[in-house]
């Protein structure tokens with residue numbers, strides 16, 4: 001299925017360092033929208049970026065005094081949330097999600113009279129996406145729009161329950177589907193979506209089994225869901241509904257949505273799933289179906305742009321740390337021990353970087369965003385030789401997508417179209433063995449690949465809370481009449497973003513940012529080039 005990325009334009013300029021997060025969004029190669037080009041002329045001249053041949057072309061001229069206003073207008077357009085009222089003339093009704101039973105705490109000095117306070121979120125409430133004012137493009141991790149790194153407000157829509165809703169809860173059929181690979185917290189989100197739907201008064205809630213596949217594969221039956229049924233599912237990892245990759249045909253999925261009379265679809269998944277959710281949302285619009293499609297971003301890889309983190313990431317880091325700790329113990333206890341741990345991350349090194357940082361036991365961390373040589377005077381092997389000589393043991397953490405350029409790639413893809421990566425862990429294990437054999441130094445290498453252990457566990461406390469909020473907000477978003485949105489956390493605030501804005505390119509570690517440098521300070525590793 002083709003990605004239906006409806007992203008309008010963005011901006012870029014001649015010095016790529018001006019645009020870190022904007023570059024993350026617009027300039028990195030994307031798995032889903034590869035028709036991007038950034039044409040730069042001279043500095044401070046208008047520059048255009050085409051995200052798709054059909055997308056709006058937006059030009060910024062920094063000599064024009066109104067460039068900020070132009071930027072903001074474009075931003076507001078892009079981050080405006082699609083609503084079912086964009087295509088239907090619908091009258092809202094007062095919400096059935098009551099906050100009234102919650103009493104004001106004793107001693108509350110809030111001066112707002114109780115009859116004015118309502119506890120709901122207004123549609124005009126916004127959260128700021130960026131809060132740092134960088135004084136110069138040379139500042140660490142600078143995210144600048146113009147050469148002077150001017151401050152420009154970038155607002156996004158606040159998530160939460162609205163006073164008015166666009167569905168009659170007792171007429172709603174809501175469906176939940178979990179797609180892609182496993183991720184801690186899937187069950188927590190399913191559970192909260194069910195609880196919140198029931199709180200609104202929805203009685204017809206179903207789970208679609210095994211991802212998008214459940215929409216069209218014969219023999220897969222939808223599962224009726226209720227508070228009673230899902231009450232304890234958060235106690236286990238995995239997905240209560242099952243997951244799958246591939247097989248998504250938008251038209252068949254929407255045929256199925258129509259046939260099943262689904263009004264709200266909650267889609268839990270990563271970047272592929274979000275592209276799918278967006279395609280479903282577009283197709284529903286085309287067919288003029290009153291369906292709200294709301295996504296919740298899951299992936300242990302943490303590679304979805306704009307948001308602080310995806311659910312499951314924290315737990316994955318915690319679990320990955322355990323593997324690093326085992327590698328450390330093995331290496332420390334062996335004569336010339338070398339512990340090697342490979343961690344997941346299809347395109348980004350977030351788990352490897354964070355687990356290396358949190359464990360404090362890693363001497364070398366290798367991520368796909370930073371290229372490295374294994375051989376040669378400045379290569380990783382030479383450094384390991386030094387570590388064995390000076391310290392007697394060492395621990396290496398390598399992200400699965402790191403060093404792919406050093407390996408032969410089969411070009412194969414999985415059912416969802418994701419590239420199947422070559423095994424950098426096994427390759428490094430062999431190279432390290434050969435290297436030490438070659439120099440006649442004993443080395444005891446222990447290789448740990450905790451891949452599926454990392455993502456099969458139950459969500460930890462911080463992920464459980466994140467899942468709770470994101471799941472509840474997903475339901476509030478659907479009742480508020482939004483569709484084609486994702487429920488996420490940006491800059492510590494809970495917000496809704498249009499799905500189009502998060503499927504432009506995978507988020508990657510900023511190798512000029514502070515976090516990567518903190519990691520380097522912690523490991524003490526040199527540049528391997």
Ligand SMILES: Nc1ncnc2c1ncn2[C@@H]1O[C@H](COP(=O)(O)OP(=O)(O)O)[C@@H](O)[C@H]1O
Pocket residue numbers: 001002003004032179180181211212213244245246247248269270271272273274275276277279298299415416417418
């Ligand atoms: N560009 C796309 N457009 C529509 N659906 C997609 C797209 N990419 C992936 N999908 C579907 O989304 C589901 C999950 O995608 P996948 O990449 O496996 O996992 P994730 O969502 O975790 O990234 C699969 O069923 C896949 O077919």
Ligand SMILES: O=P(O)(O)OC[C@H]1O[C@](O)(COP(=O)(O)O)[C@@H](O)[C@@H]1O
Pocket residue numbers: 179180181182270271272298299300301344345346400414455
């Ligand atoms: O073996 P599988 O299930 O195809 O999954 C492998 C991939 O799944 C991940 O855990 C995350 O996948 P998604 O976020 O795309 O579901 C990656 O880190 C890894 O490359």
Ligand SMILES: [Mg+2]
Pocket residue numbers: 180270271272299346
């Ligand atoms: Mg993915």
